Amino acid sequence: MDLNDLQSKLVAAARAQPPSGAVPYGFERRIMARIKGLAVVDHWALWARALWQAAASCVALTLLLAALSLFAAPGKSPGGDISQEFENTVLAAADLEQPPADTLW
Amino acid sequence: MERTEAELIAAVLRGDAESFEPLVQKFSPRVFATARRYARRESEVEDIAQEVWLKAFQKLGSFRAEAPFEHWLMRLTVRTCYDFLRSHQRNRELSFSDLSDPEEDWLEHFVSRPETANEHADAAKQLIERILAQLTPAARLVITLLEIEERSVKEIAALTGWSIPLVKVRAFRARAEMKKVLAKLKKEKYL
Numbered sequence: 001m002d003l004n005d006l007q008s009k010l011v012a013a014a015r016a017q018p019p020s021g022a023v024p025y026g027f028e029r030r031i032m033a034r035i036k037g038l039a040v041v042d043h044w045a046l047w048a049r050a051l052w053q054a055a056a057s058c059v060a061l062t063l064l065l066a067a068l069s070l071f072a073a074p075g076k077s078p079g080g081d082i083s084q085e086f087e088n089t090v091l092a093a094a095d096l097e098q099p100p101a102d103t104l105w
Numbered sequence: 106m107e108r109t110e111a112e113l114i115a116a117v118l119r120g121d122a123e124s125f126e127p128l129v130q131k132f133s134p135r136v137f138a139t140a141r142r143y144a145r146r147e148s149e150v151e152d153i154a155q156e157v158w159l160k161a162f163q164k165l166g167s168f169r170a171e172a173p174f175e176h177w178l179m180r181l182t183v184r185t186c187y188d189f190l191r192s193h194q195r196n197r198e199l200s201f202s203d204l205s206d207p208e209e210d211w212l213e214h215f216v217s218r219p220e221t222a223n224e225h226a227d228a229a230k231q232l233i234e235r236i237l238a239q240l241t242p243a244a245r246l247v248i249t250l251l252e253i254e255e256r257s258v259k260e261i262a263a264l265t266g267w268s269i270p271l272v273k274v275r276a277f278r279a280r281a282e283m284k285k286v287l288a289k290l291k292k293e294k295y296l
Contacts, residue, residue, distance in 0.1 A: 006215060011253060014253045020137070020138065022137065032122075032126050038159070
């Protein structure tokens with residue numbers, strides 16, 4: 001018995017009779033029933049969705065605060081000049097501590 | 106209007122699980138034909154096919170539309186079949202003592218007149234299945250893909266996820282293993 005010849009014949013037999021692709025009755029329905037029971041857990045997608053939601057919230061908050069500072073701040077400011085008020089506040093302590101000019105000499 | 110594969114996949118990824126059904130209907134015959142190369146019992150074949158589709162659904166997010174969906178699915182199928190072979194390797198048949206009468210007849214015919222032994226006979230197909238069942242999982246996978254399905258080394262590497270040198274090494278070992286099994290058959294039956 002020539003083993004190479006036997007191998008060739010048997011491999012040719014396997015090639016000549018490919019397996020059937022028959023799908024059992026109701027297979028698709030069974031698969032779909034299983035799949036519908038599964039939650040699609042894609043951790044990266046969940047993380048990305050959470051990041052987008054957080055980003056949207058941050059943008060909304062920023063816009064709200066920007067709108068408030070634009071429209072509400074000028075009405076509440078008594079002096080009207082924020083930079084001047086800021087300078088007065090910062091230099092107030094220095095003004096108090098400085099002795100009168102005539103006492104220096 | 107029939108939706109394309111890409112549209113169906115996009116819909117599934119958006120959460121529409123129903124869109125997965127046309128894909129299951131279209132590609133199940135290929136999945137079953139592949140699974141039947143590695144599993145004998147119909148219950149095992151169906152288990153493999155079911156596992157393939159559940160994995161396909163869960164891993165659909167990793168599908169990149171650079172290659173057709175069918176190629177991606179076939180890779181998944183071959184790897185699932187390989188896992189099946191590895192998990193069932195303890196059940197490998199180790200003897201030719203229980204050949205059926207048609208198998209014995211086919212072998213007798215081959216011994217006496219090899220050139221006229223019919224390749225289309227069911228007995229020959231059953232015999233090759235017996236021989237493949239005695240190989241290790243890697244050898245069986247390589248022989249099936251390389252010799253029976255006549256795929257290239259590059260294709261096998263893509264399907265299995267092995268490197269090209271590894272496929273070549275495994276193919277060499279698989280052929281040697283097959284020779285050994287055939288020698289065992291000869292020894293058990295004719296010596």
